[in-house]
Amino acid sequence: xxxxxxxxxxxxxxxxxxxxxxxxxxxxxxxxxxxxxxxxxxxxxxxxxxxxxxxxxxxxxxxxxxxxxxxxxxxxxxxxxxxxxxxxxxxxxxxxxxxxxxxxxxxxxxxxxxxxxxxxxxxxxxxxxxxxxxxxxxxxxxxxxxxxxxxxxxxxxxxxxxxxxxxxxxxxxxxxxxxxxxxxxxxxxxxxxxxxxxxxxxxxxxxxxxxxxxxxxxxxxxxxxxxxxxxxxxxxxxxxxxxxxxxxxxxxxxxxxxxxxxxxxxxxxxxxxxxxxxxxxxxxxxxxxxxxxxxxxxxxxxx
Amino acid sequence: xxxxxxxxxxxxxxxxxxxxxxxxxxxxxxxxxxxxxxxxxxxxxxxxxxxxxxxxxxxxxxxxxxxxxxxxxxxxxxxxxxxxxxxxxxxxxxxxxxxxxxxxxxxxxxxxxxxxxxxxxxxxxxxxxxxxxxxxxxxxxxxxxxxxxxxxxxxxxxxxxxxxxxxxxxxxxxxxxxxxxxxxxxxxxxxxxxxxxxxxxxxxxxxxxxxxxxxxxxxxxxxxxxxxxxxxxxxxxxxxxxxxxxxxxxxxxxxxxxxxxxxxxxxxxxxxxxxxxxxxxxxxxxxxxxxxxxxxxxxxxxxxxxxxxxxx
Numbered sequence: 305x306x307x308x309x310x311x312x313x314x315x316x317x318x319x320x321x322x323x324x325x326x327x328x329x330x331x332x333x334x335x336x337x338x339x340x341x342x343x344x345x346x347x348x349x350x351x352x353x354x355x356x357x358x359x360x361x362x363x364x365x366x367x368x369x370x371x372x373x374x375x376x377x378x379x380x381x382x383x384x385x386x387x388x389x390x391x392x393x394x395x396x397x398x399x400x401x402x403x404x405x406x407x408x409x410x411x412x413x414x415x416x417x418x419x420x421x422x423x424x425x426x427x428x429x430x431x432x433x434x435x436x437x438x439x440x441x442x443x444x445x446x447x448x449x450x451x452x453x454x455x456x457x458x459x460x461x462x463x464x465x466x467x468x469x470x471x472x473x474x475x476x477x478x479x480x481x482x483x484x485x486x487x488x489x490x491x492x493x494x495x496x497x498x499x500x501x502x503x504x505x506x507x508x509x510x511x512x513x514x515x516x517x518x519x520x521x522x523x524x525x526x527x528x529x530x531x532x533x534x535x536x537x538x539x540x541x542x543x544x545x546x547x548x549x550x551x552x553x554x555x556x557x558x559x560x561x562x563x564x565x566x567x568x569x570x571x572x573x574x575x576x577x578x579x580x581x582x583x584x585x586x587x588x589x590x591x592x593x594x595x596x597x598x599x600x601x602x603x604x605x606x607x
Numbered sequence: 608x609x610x611x612x613x614x615x616x617x618x619x620x621x622x623x624x625x626x627x628x629x630x631x632x633x634x635x636x637x638x639x640x641x642x643x644x645x646x647x648x649x650x651x652x653x654x655x656x657x658x659x660x661x662x663x664x665x666x667x668x669x670x671x672x673x674x675x676x677x678x679x680x681x682x683x684x685x686x687x688x689x690x691x692x693x694x695x696x697x698x699x700x701x702x703x704x705x706x707x708x709x710x711x712x713x714x715x716x717x718x719x720x721x722x723x724x725x726x727x728x729x730x731x732x733x734x735x736x737x738x739x740x741x742x743x744x745x746x747x748x749x750x751x752x753x754x755x756x757x758x759x760x761x762x763x764x765x766x767x768x769x770x771x772x773x774x775x776x777x778x779x780x781x782x783x784x785x786x787x788x789x790x791x792x793x794x795x796x797x798x799x800x801x802x803x804x805x806x807x808x809x810x811x812x813x814x815x816x817x818x819x820x821x822x823x824x825x826x827x828x829x830x831x832x833x834x835x836x837x838x839x840x841x842x843x844x845x846x847x848x849x850x851x852x853x854x855x856x857x858x859x860x861x862x863x864x865x866x867x868x869x870x871x872x873x874x875x876x877x878x879x880x881x882x883x884x885x886x887x888x889x890x891x892x893x894x895x896x897x898x899x900x901x902x903x904x905x906x907x908x909x910x911x912x913x914x915x916x917x918x919x
Binding site: 311312314315316318319321323325326329331332333334336337340350396400408411413414416419420422423428429430431436469473477478481529532533536537550551552554555558559564568571575578579581582586 | 913
């Protein structure tokens with residue numbers, strides 16, 4: 305009896321510390337934020353002193369041109385980052401999927417950019433983009449070309465380039481892993497049938513990699529909304545609002561404008577968008593699993 | 608793969624490889640070189656590699672923990688050493704805690720069928736995508752107000768007696784406050800990654816141990832943990848990386864004595880006229896631990912990354 309009871313309690317004992325920590329430091333804060341977003345709340349007040357204003361913060365934000373601008377900057381950034389990184393990353397994976405010496409060294413060097421701190425990445429690029437000291441303008445100058453105002457007029461582009469530098473390896477490594485786990489027989493069969501390299505890529509490899517590629521792209525998209533430090537160090541959101549992504553707007557609203565309620569409502573908008581993305585990723589993998597299970601069943605019936 | 612002879616490739620292919628390596632490592636190398644240059648050399652920009660390397664920038668950065676006084680400094684303004692120690696304490700403790708708590712939870716989720724399991728697993732998956740910026744407002748509010756021990760209360764009073772301080776004892780501004788949010792933030796990811804490793808442990812091994820009379824905790828610590836070492840290594844590196852690199856939440860929660868390195872770097876960037884040499888040196892010091900990890904454990908990192916992503 306006692307032993308039986310102990311066995312039944314085991315999973316709860318194993319789960320307890322994680323559940324406790326996540327409850328007080330993730331779930332409770334999120335609930336606190338949902339409630340806080342309904343208040344007119346500034347940092348000097350405790351939450352019980354703040355005035356209840358209903359959905360006012362959400363409505364104000366919806367018509368706020370600064371918030372809209374920031375939202376569209378975020379979407380632009382995420383869109384271009386994911387498109388370019390997918391194109392370059394998958395392209396490189398297809399190109400480098402060969403049996404060559406030193407592949408592991410190459411992969412090690414490739415993951416360096418995403419392991420070092422975003423703050424440091426921002427700092428590096430801020431230096432390289434510097435109008436007079438930076439290496440890009442210096443090179444352009446030496447070549448006799450006109451200098452580019454990297455972090456001024458083209459700030460958003462420059463920020464996107466820095467992110468591409470940092471995160472393309474992520475896509476590259478995941479798609480290389482996907483590529484190397486493809487069944488060799490299909491590719492072999494296509495080769496025997498006389499498919500050219502391009503045809504193999506286009507009709508065999510890419511379609512077979514597609515499920516993993518979609519999950520990778522969604523993962524990267526979700527992460528693209530989390531980027532903050534790189535941009536903060538490079539441009540501080542400027543010039544104007546041209547690189548002010550949502551995460552930065554939230555932190556400015558909270559600390560500079562001292563409107564915690566509005567910042568909380570903004571966080572909720574961001575969270576909502578990410579939730580949709582996560583759920584669609586989840587639904588997609590489920591769908592994929594079900595489809596492959598059905599295919600497998602159909603094949604077995606045929607035999 | 609290794610017994611097959613390496614194929615010969617077109618020279619253009621090798622040129623491409625070299626270009627790629629140059630692009631990915633170039634910026635880091637540039638920062639490394641510049642951290643050994645004087646500001647005059649960086650701004651003058653003559654010669655590229657022709658300069659006298661100097662460790663002056665590192666001396667400036669680390670002046671508060673050096674055992675001698677660097678000659679070129681009149682006054683030690685940059686408290687980098689202290690921040691470095693703060694970062695180490697916070698990153699190491701939160702990594703260890705996350706791993707221990709995370710692998711226990713992952714084991715329970717994989718091996719047991721219990722009431723609430725599906726809810727727990729779905730919640731873990733969903734909170735994984737919460738960005739630090741979203742946690743900023745609630746964490747700032749909670750850590751400063753709700754998660755405080757009343758100064759007149761029993762425990763709060765005891766802590767205040769022991770460590771001093773005027774007001775209530777709050778989580779904000781302490782190491783443990785930052786550690787708590789890092790552990791919580793990393794847990795979902797660690798649980799997710801470790802699940803895919805624990806699934807691969809053969810059940811028969813655990814059952815054999817059970818038959819020999821081991822309790823559930825013994826089975827977990829003596830049988831399962833040793834078998835998932837690669838997974839633990841990968842999870843540890845990812846957790847450490849986030850705790851070591853994070854800026855936003857640390858900047859909201861820390862005070863003068865608990866500042867971490869990223870905060871110091873960002874403050875120095877915006878406050879002063881940028882001293883490139885010193886900034887590069889501090890950046891390099893912040894980048895060194897992750898670089899060392901990458902060079903020694905790239906295999907684990909790649910395994911962890913693919914396990915985390917592909918097995919969605």
